[in-house]
Amino acid sequence: MKSFKIFFIAIFIFVSSMCFYACKNETTIRKIENLTNPVATLSIYTYDGKSESKFGLMNLGHSFLSISNTSKTKIKIGNFELESNESVCVGTWSIQDHFGVWYNVESNYIRIYEKYLGRISVTKYLEEKDIETICNFIATHDYWSPIYNCSYFAINLWNSVAKESERLDTYLIYSPSKLSSQLKTFKEFEVNKSIKTSNDFGYFKETMYVDFNLEGDVYV
Amino acid sequence: MYKKISKYLIYGFLFLLDLWFLYSTIGYFILGYNTPKIYGETNTIFMGMYILSITFGVCFLALTLSIAISLIIIRKKRKEHIDNKICK
Numbered sequence: 221m222k223s224f225k226i227f228f229i230a231i232f233i234f235v236s237s238m239c240f241y242a243c244k245n246e247t248t249i250r251k252i253e254n255l256t257n258p259v260a261t262l263s264i265y266t267y268d269g270k271s272e273s274k275f276g277l278m279n280l281g282h283s284f285l286s287i288s289n290t291s292k293t294k295i296k297i298g299n300f301e302l303e304s305n306e307s308v309c310v311g312t313w314s315i316q317d318h319f320g321v322w323y324n325v326e327s328n329y330i331r332i333y334e335k336y337l338g339r340i341s342v343t344k345y346l347e348e349k350d351i352e353t354i355c356n357f358i359a360t361h362d363y364w365s366p367i368y369n370c371s372y373f374a375i376n377l378w379n380s381v382a383k384e385s386e387r388l389d390t391y392l393i394y395s396p397s398k399l400s401s402q403l404k405t406f407k408e409f410e411v412n413k414s415i416k417t418s419n420d421f422g423y424f425k426e427t428m429y430v431d432f433n434l435e436g437d438v439y440v
Numbered sequence: 441m442y443k444k445i446s447k448y449l450i451y452g453f454l455f456l457l458d459l460w461f462l463y464s465t466i467g468y469f470i471l472g473y474n475t476p477k478i479y480g481e482t483n484t485i486f487m488g489m490y491i492l493s494i495t496f497g498v499c500f501l502a503l504t505l506s507i508a509i510s511l512i513i514i515r516k517k518r519k520e521h522i523d524n525k526i527c528k
Contacts, residue, residue, distance in 0.1 A: 277467045280492075314491060317484035333476070366491070422480070432480035 250406045253383045258345035259291040260302075262354075263413065264378045264388075265326070266371070267336040268397040281396030282336065283374040284311030284326045286415055287346070287354070295351050298323075298358035299424045307416040312364045312373040317423075317430075320362040321373070324421035331417045332437050340403045341413045350381040371399050454507055461500035468493035 262285060269281030288307040289295050295302050300323050302308050309326045313319070329335050346354075357380050361373055371394035379387055388402050403409050422431035472489030 275467060277464060277471065280488075314487040315478065315484055316487055317478075317480075317482060319487075430480065432478045432484070434478060435476040 250387075250402075251385050252342065252344050252406065252408050253385060255345040255347055257347060259289070259348050260295060260346040260351065261288045261290060261343050262286075262346050262350075262378070262381065263288075263341050263343040264374055264399075264403065265336075265339050265341040265413070265415075266374070266396045266399040266403060267339040268400045271337045272335065281400075282311070282326070283371040283394075283396045283399050284309055285374050285377060286310070286327070288416070296355060297351070298355055299427055299429070306418070308418065309415060310358070310377075312361075312368075312370050314364050317432075318425075319364040320423065321358055322421060322423045324418045327415045327417040328421050328434055328437070330415060332434055337412065339412060340400050341410050342403050342406045342408055343410070343413075344378075344382065344386055346381060353380050367393065369394055371396050375399060451507070454503065458500060458503045458507065461496050461503060464496040465493050465500055468496060 264283070264285050266283040267281045269279030272279040286307050286309045287297050287302065289302045289304055292304050294304065297308055297310065298321065300308055307327075309324050311322060311326055313322045313325060315322065315325075326336070354377065357377050361368075361376070364370070364373075375388050375390060375394060379390070382388070388399070391398060420431040420433065422429055424430070468489045472486070472493060475486045475489055478484045478486070
């Protein structure tokens with residue numbers, strides 16, 4: 221009788237906590253601040269995985285960033301040299317060859333497979349000093365683990381250059397779906413924003429760029 | 441009576457959870473296998489789905505072992521209980 225009661229109390233607590241979590245709304249309203257002298261733009265993207273979940277197997281989604289050079293000179297993102305009017309995608313991945321920061325994986329993945337449908341993004345402006353902050357952040361966060369995952373990298377890189385009204389909440393365990401609900405609190409959020417692509421993607425082995433191609437890429 | 445029902449409910453729930461772990465282990469492995477391959481100087485693969493598959497696989501093994509051990513202990517206790525009754 222006692223274990224029967226305990227079992228039902230445990231089920232009741234579990235169901236009510238799930239209901240509470242589902243009903244909880246994001247109430248903070250965030251906004252992007254304008255800059256007088258922007259040299260680049262930083263976009264944060266998150267895809268909650270819903271459109272790619274199938275057969276009851278949940279797709280956990282992905283979060284990443286893209287940086288566009290809007291100035292007339294070259295800028296350096298990590299070790300990646302970004303020409304004027306060009307963009308680069310930056311995100312952390314658990315790829316067998318390198319668990320850490322990869323460049324242009326997402327833009328290629330979207331171009332070839334039309335994936336991440338329903339991705340949410342927000343774009344902010346960057347000053348020259350922000351570029352240096354980003355480079356330092358990339359240099360010290362070139363790793364991936366289930367705790368220090370793609371969302372951890374994207375949120376913390378964004379926060380490292382964000383103004384007070386643009387800051388995102390941090391968690392103990394980061395996930396793209398949590399980030400998705402946060403990005404929707406920005407007035408400026410966009411859905412399925414296109415990303416300029418570069419034909420090769422890869423990572424830096426110290427200072428050397430190791431480039432790769434995806435299966436099914438017509439440019440291979 | 442209640443004890444028996446709660447036991448069946450708990451074991452039924454754990455058994456279903458175990459089946460779901462097994463389904464996820466195999467499912468994520470297949471998804472990992474079907475993820476596009478990466479070609480370069482050295483060919484490589486996306487590990488995300490395989491990591492999920494391994495995680496669910498470990499959960500499946502741990503739960504299966506726990507269920508098996510608890511069933512063995514319960515059976516042993518029941519046998520001892522019946523033996524004691526017969527002896528009396």
